[in-house]
Amino acid sequence: MNTKKITNICCIGAGYVGGPTMAVIAQKCPHIKVTVVDLNEQRIADWNNADLDKLPIYEPGLADVVAEARGRNLFFSTDVDKAIDEAEMIFISVNTPTKTYGVGKGMAADLKYIELCARQIARVSKDDKIIVEKSTLPVRTAEALRTILTSTGNGVKFEILSSPEFLAEGTAVQDLMNPDRFLIGGEQTESGEAAVQALVDIYLNWVPRENIVTTRVWSSELSKLTANAFLAQRVSSINAISALCEKTGADVDEIARAIGKDSRIGAKFLKSSVGFGGSCFQKDILNLVYLCQHFNLPEVADYWAQVVKMNDYQKHRFAKNIIDSLFNTVSGKKIAFLGWAFKKDTNDTRETAALYVADELLQDRAEIHVYDPKVTEEQIFADLEYLQTHRVGQYVEQGEIMSMDEIRSLVTVHNDPYEAMASAHATAILTEWDEFKSYDWQKVYNDMLKPAFVFDGRNIVDKKQLSEIGFEVYNIGKGN
Ligand code: UDX
Numbered sequence: 001m002n003t004k005k006i007t008n009i010c011c012i013g014a015g016y017v018g019g020p021t022m023a024v025i026a027q028k029c030p031h032i033k034v035t036v037v038d039l040n041e042q043r044i045a046d047w048n049n050a051d052l053d054k055l056p057i058y059e060p061g062l063a064d065v066v067a068e069a070r071g072r073n074l075f076f077s078t079d080v081d082k083a084i085d086e087a088e089m090i091f092i093s094v095n096t097p098t099k100t101y102g103v104g105k106g107m108a109a110d111l112k113y114i115e116l117c118a119r120q121i122a123r124v125s126k127d128d129k130i131i132v133e134k135s136t137l138p139v140r141t142a143e144a145l146r147t148i149l150t151s152t153g154n155g156v157k158f159e160i161l162s163s164p165e166f167l168a169e170g171t172a173v174q175d176l177m178n179p180d181r182f183l184i185g186g187e188q189t190e191s192g193e194a195a196v197q198a199l200v201d202i203y204l205n206w207v208p209r210e211n212i213v214t215t216r217v218w219s220s221e222l223s224k225l226t227a228n229a230f231l232a233q234r235v236s237s238i239n240a241i242s243a244l245c246e247k248t249g250a251d252v253d254e255i256a257r258a259i260g261k262d263s264r265i266g267a268k269f270l271k272s273s274v275g276f277g278g279s280c281f282q283k284d285i286l287n288l289v290y291l292c293q294h295f296n297l298p299e300v301a302d303y304w305a306q307v308v309k310m311n312d313y314q315k316h317r318f319a320k321n322i323i324d325s326l327f328n329t330v331s332g333k334k335i336a337f338l339g340w341a342f343k344k345d346t347n348d349t350r351e352t353a354a355l356y357v358a359d360e361l362l363q364d365r366a367e368i369h370v371y372d373p374k375v376t377e378e379q380i381f382a383d384l385e386y387l388q389t390h391r392v393g394q395y396v397e398q399g400e401i402m403s404m405d406e407i408r409s410l411v412t413v414h415n416d417p418y419e420a421m422a423s424a425h426a427t428a429i430l431t432e433w434d435e436f437k438s439y440d441w442q443k444v445y446n447d448m449l450k451p452a453f454v455f456d457g458r459n460i461v462d463k464k465q466l467s468e469i470g471f472e473v474y475n476i477g478k479g480n
């Protein structure tokens with residue numbers, strides 16, 4: 001096997017996956033030139049910003065890594081053709097959103113960006129290259145890539161690898177520095193194995209060999225979808241139990257603690273909440289469901305679809321509980337939202353539960369006052385606007401499309417949490433930001449209308465303390 005030593009890498013897509021992953025590779029492999037390219041000029045300018053606080057992505061530890069490698073062997077550029085031409089190995093980290101049109105609408109991954117990349121690589125390349133899929137992709141995308149890449153007839157040979165990323169937002173740098181595993185899928189041919197080895201050699205610069213798992217391409221592609229499906233399933237499973245807890249007087253956090261002690265189950269990802277969000281879980285499960293349907297496995301498709309249905313139900317249940325508790329209507333009532341991000345320590349709002357809860361309350365003409373320590377007003381209105389034009393999902397579809405004028409008349413975004421909660425009928429906690437725990441809840445109570453309701457969608461505030469102050473407190477899964 002003739003393994004090539006890689007000295008020049010290019011990554012197409014300077015987004016959430018491409019940016020941090022390449023920054024860490026560059027930091028750990030000073031002998032490799034790493035160029036990250038993107039069509040988005042602003043994004044590249046932000047990555048090149050001398051002020052490290054202005055990087056396009058906020059991740060703890062990322063600025064230090066970029067500071068060390070940028071200009072040494074890490075470069076950000078909009079010259080996609082040049083970077084492709086010079087690279088021996090090309091990572092594809094472009095976005096693969098759920099399709100919003102045509103065949104597979106609302107379920108299948110939209111591969112148009114991947115396809116455009118492949119065509120560009122095919123057009124530009126003059127020598128053999130290894131292509132690595134980093135984006136999460138449906139199984140057998142590598143096949144489609146191969147078809148496009150090899151159809152030019154110019155004699156250039158491409159090896160295609162799958163090496164999906166498992167980093168989570170907020171811990172991306174940590175996940176990259178100390179991964180549970182790096183996964184590489186490749187062809188079981190001599191040249192395929194050599195390509196796998198070339199990537200193994202890169203990761204070996206900082207990851208022990210036993211943490212690098214190699215598989216065939218299809219297994220690697222499917223492992224990523226499966227990992228996210230399993231994680232999301234755990235959240236939906238504990239959320240399903242939370243509904244039963246509320247009826248029976250059991251406590252979902254006590255149950256999580258009790259079952260989490262079983263080493264076969266494990267303690268992580270058992271935190272009941274208002275529902276999971278983020279760019280991956282729902283998208284990947286829908287993708288999995290679509291694949292199962294495509295391969296005529298309706299029972300398997302239904303099984304996984306239920307994880308998303310349960311998540312929709314959890315968000316709906318939370319919103320409905322607010323309406324029911326406020327005497328069956330929230331019309332004209334002020335509801336404060338603490339948190340908008342899909343989890344703490346990120347400003348990412350993709351698929352955030354807060355948006356869906358807000359939508360249900362807005363359908364009933366509530367006045368929503370949002371405070372989030374990291375999410376901008378612009379982003380919150382962009383999310384609300386997007387939902388109006390993309391009404392997909394069990395409960396969202398039933399809602400009426402609202403005009404932006406109407407939404408703006410009902411939603412206010414605050415920079416001060418106390419202002420958001422003053423004179424409110426209810427406060428709903430949507431994200432588990434640490435700062436919410438240490439608010440002066442007595443002051444909040446004094447300023448709210450009575451009865452003062454708190455709906456804790458993350459079980460983070462002290463129910464006993466708040467009840468003693470006089471609040472009506474509703475938790476997830478606590479037999480209220
Ligand atoms: C996830 C996967 O963890 C990561 O491996 C993959 O590469 C991308 O998708 P991410 O979306 O960043 O990462 O966040 P994660 O921490 O997994 O949380 C996802 C959602 O589940 C959040 O909304 C979070 O609040 C929710 N969650 C998580 C719970 O409600 N309860 C839990 O116990 C864990």
Ligand code: ADP
Nearest residue numbers: 013014015016017018038039040094095113117
């Ligand atoms: P992810 O979370 O998967 O990293 P992002 O949306 O954060 O997704 O980033 C994907 C990036 O890929 C975007 O910045 C987008 O501009 C870029 N991109 C998409 N298609 C191309 C392309 N053909 N060439 C270069 N960059 C691309």
